[in-house]
Amino acid sequence: MQLRYDQAKAWVERLLEHYTVVREQVADSDMLNSDTPSALHTETLDVYLVHFVFRNNNGRDILELYVDTDKGITVGECAKLSRHILEMMDSSPDAAELFSDNFRLEVSSPDVSKPIRVPRQYVKNIGRKLRVRFLDNLDEERTVEGRLKTAELHGDDKFIELTTQRKKKADKTSDAPPTVKIPLDRIRDAIVQVEF
Structure with a gap:
């Protein structure tokens, strides 16, 4: 099980190396009150893995990913990442070998009450x-x-x-x-x- 755990973690880490969150924000708060269209500022944030849990519960693989960015991550961004991972799993022969058909993926932000795990x-x-x-x-x-x-x-x-x-x-x-x-x-x- 340890070898499979290590391989699954490496697969997820490789996937996250190229995954970013893009946020659009209003560039100037004064523009919210104006009649002109708001100018948007686009920000790209790298997603990194904080904690990885891969376990089997009654024959079902459960993969729990706790991810973050340097400015936090939203529930919507976690959901989008989850969909991306599932798409990559469907198209990856490596993933087919690592994860069973009876599989559950959970992607969330780290719990604020838990200790900091990653220096970042x-x-x-x-x-x-x-x-x-x-x-x-x-x-x-x-x-x-x-x-x-x-x-x-x-x-x-x-x-x-x-x-x-x-x-x-x-x-x-x-x-x-x-x-x-x-x-x-x-x-x-x-x-x-x-x-x-």
Whole structure:
């Protein structure tokens, strides 16, 4: 089953390498109130795989794909991707070998309450509050909560930086709030904190 799982995941990843979401947006919000036709801005976003589940339940293959873009993904975009995948499966001999006829495909966005699984997810969460569990320089586990300020995902020094709240007024040594820089390879888990 592991070999089949790995092959199915590789097939999906190859398919997603060439799949993009195209969004059209009004270029200027003032144009909504004007009598002239709205100018549209087209944006192309790469879809990436966050989590892949391939299992068999009572003889039925179930493929669950959790996908995203750097600016989020809508239910409609997930449905369109699902239709595209099914079309590709129908025309691919590789897919016919990997997936049974008794098959279910589920494509959705990642659950906001689940930990971040892919470093690229940090990009779309800049400005949001995170709770991060990580190993410090002494290999002791720490947890910090703060607003994601930066996500450096390229180069040798990959890290996130959080702006945290001061615990006491006596800690105020500058006007800037304290920040915590955490190397990506030291992060155990990071969960977006939903704010109301």
